[in-house]
Amino acid sequence: MILHNFETASKSEVEHFQLQHLQQTVRRVYEKVPFYKKKFDELGVKPGDIQSVIDITRLPFTLKKDLRDHYPFGLFAVPQNELIRIHASSGTSGKPTVVGYTKNDINNWAEIVARAITIGGGKPGEIMHNAYGYGLFTGGLGLHYGSEKLGMVTVPVSGGNTDRQITIIEDFKPTVICCTPSYLLNLAERMGELGKNPRETSLKFGILGAEPWSEEMRQTIEDRLNIKACDIYGLSEVIGPGVSMECPEAQDGLHIAEDHFLVEVIDPLTLLPVPDGEDGELVFTSLTKEAFPVIRYRSGDVASINREKCKCGRTTIRMSRVKGRIDDMLNIRGVNVFPSQIEHFLLHVKELEPHYQIHLFKKGSLQHIELQAEVCESLYYEVNGDMHHTKIDNLKKEIQRIIKSHCLITVDVEILQPKSIPRSEGKAVRIVSHSEVKMGG
Structure with missing residues (x-):
């Protein structure tokens, strides 16, 4: 040394x-x-x-x-x-x-x-x-x-x-x-x-x-x-x-x-x-x-x-x-949270790949968050062209519970098939902002 x-x-x-x-x-x-x-x-x-x-x-x-x-x-x-x-x-x-x-x-x-x-x-x-x-x-x-x-x-x-x-x-x-x-x-x-x-x-x-x-x-x-x-x-x-x-x-x-x-x-x-x-x-x-x-x-x-x-x-x-x-800090209904805090708990979920994005939608003064994550290939099943719905639904609920328990915010979760999130050749794009709330959001 x-x-x-x-x-x-x-x-x-x-x-x-x-x-x-x-x-x-x-x-x-x-x-x-x-x-x-x-x-x-x-x-x-x-x-x-x-x-x-x-x-x-x-x-x-x-x-x-x-x-x-x-x-x-x-x-x-x-x-x-x-x-x-x-x-x-x-x-x-x-x-x-x-x-x-x-x-x-x-x-x-x-x-x-x-x-x-x-x-x-x-x-x-x-x-x-x-x-x-x-x-x-x-x-x-x-x-x-x-x-x-x-x-x-x-x-x-x-x-x-x-x-x-x-x-x-x-x-x-x-x-x-x-x-x-x-x-x-x-x-x-x-x-x-x-x-x-x-x-x-x-x-x-x-x-x-x-x-x-x-x-x-x-x-x-x-x-x-x-x-x-x-x-x-x-x-x-x-x-x-x-x-x-x-x-x-x-x-x-x-x-x-x-x-x-x-x-x-x-x-x-x-x-x-x-x-x-x-x-x-x-x-x-x-x-x-x-x-x-x-x-x-x-x-x-x-x-x-x-x-x-x-x-x-x-x-x-x-x-x-x-x-x-500071300018990346999210304020979700009065709760401040950094993307790295979400990542910290998200990567504890062994069924997921370490690739994710946080999508933000606004409706008036309220911010709505959707967490998109990839399921790992070992749990990826094809059933009529779709992932196994029961496993995915259970995984969504578990992620929502973890984020709510540790980060104190409620998020929608979208589970994607492997390699769906764009890969970065430099800095990863973690936050994607949208001007409107998704239909049904």
């Missing part, structure tokens, strides 16, 4: 480093980003007022809306001739969020991701299969540069073309695969369809992220592929993948790169800090970025933090795996 010096540093050493770089970052944005100068002045805060890490609570929050309002380059802290790369979000819900990188930013990012891959089981000289998408999305290139920095043999497969990916895994014999958890399940399923045993590949570790996934999903992946599956976290607004990484020794929280990112957890309603161990919204401040530093960026991701030493030997703060996004 390789430990970075900062991963075993004392609390005082960490805070001293963080304060120095926080003060530098605050001065940088105040002097070079008009948006932040205006925000600081409105609060009556000057860079010299930051005398401890705790003083970060005096600074303004940054929202995704702020990035979109200053699209494309309005929040950059360097002139264009100092940039060497630009990334952007997909922009599916409006204008994309655009982020820039200097040469130092790219070097730091590569080092951050190299550490993350090391935490997740990667080793110099071994082969890494990178199935994250390349392009404006930060996932593919982020993992690519980190893998090369670590000294791994990097296979830039990118997303899609599943059969070709399987052939490359068979022929190149990678030990690490990087992709979304839903796509890795898709790969395993396709291997089975091709008559191959997904448990007999060379893969040992999965570095999986870009979407929330439950402990039950992890167990399913590990069982089907005979690997250790660990979560990697990042967001393009902060840097990209590598902000934190889970270790296979504990699989109990993601180690945050505290020398590059200062994390807070707040109540999204009161905006006040929540105690360690309690869920809240993750807030990040970058400490070393030059082109696009962010102050107290509200991620929208819900998680908690743990400051206890990990069994792997690292002392860095760990964040829990993301429970979901």
Whole structure:
């Protein structure tokens, strides 16, 4: 096991480093980003007022809306001739969020991701299969540069073309695969369809992220592929993948790169800090970025933090795996629930495949939910072209009982035949919204 010096540093050493770089970052944005100068002045805060890490609570929050309002380059802290790369979000819900990188930013990012891959089981000289998408999305290139920095043999497969990916895994014999958890399940399923045993590949570790996934999903992946599956976290607004990484020794929280990112957890309603161990919204401040530093960026991701030493030997703060996004939280007749909570209990039902979708229908102010899930092939019967009705009806009732008992919401359940739900080559589509309630809903 390789430990970075900062991963075993004392609390005082960490805070001293963080304060120095926080003060530098605050001065940088105040002097070079008009948006932040205006925000600081409105609060009556000057860079010299930051005398401890705790003083970060005096600074303004940054929202995704702020990035979109200053699209494309309005929040950059360097002139264009100092940039060497630009990334952007997909922009599916409006204008994309655009982020820039200097040469130092790219070097730091590569080092951050190299550490993350090391935490997740990667080793110099071994082969890494990178199935994250390349392009404006930060996932593919982020993992690519980190893998090369670590000294791994990097296979830039990118997303899609599943059969070709399987052939490359068979022929190149990678030990690490990087992709979304839903796509890795898709790969395993396709291997089975091709008559191959997904448990007999060379893969040992999965570095999986870009979407929330439950402990039950992890167990399913590990069982089907005979690997250790660990979560990697990042967001393009902060840097990209590598902000934190889970270790296979504990699989109990993601180690945050505290020398590059200062994390807070707040109540999204009161905006006040929540105690360690309690869920809240993750807030990040970058400490070393030059082109696009962010102050107290509200991620929208819900998680908690743990400051206890990990069994792997690292002392860095760990964040829990993301429970979901605030904007993905469903409110069903006054009850708040995340899709990952539904997944948690749904995957306990052994008769189901780990593929599902939540369909939302609205009638007035009320939201109606239909849970679509696939029955496993071993219980799939054909009777005049239909599935065995008695078994399916009983399974529906059991799922409704489980979700009602644990998530406190009433759902309609639609049981589909195997392979009915579209498979993802990237992030899985878990929620499908409709404008009207289904007939009879």
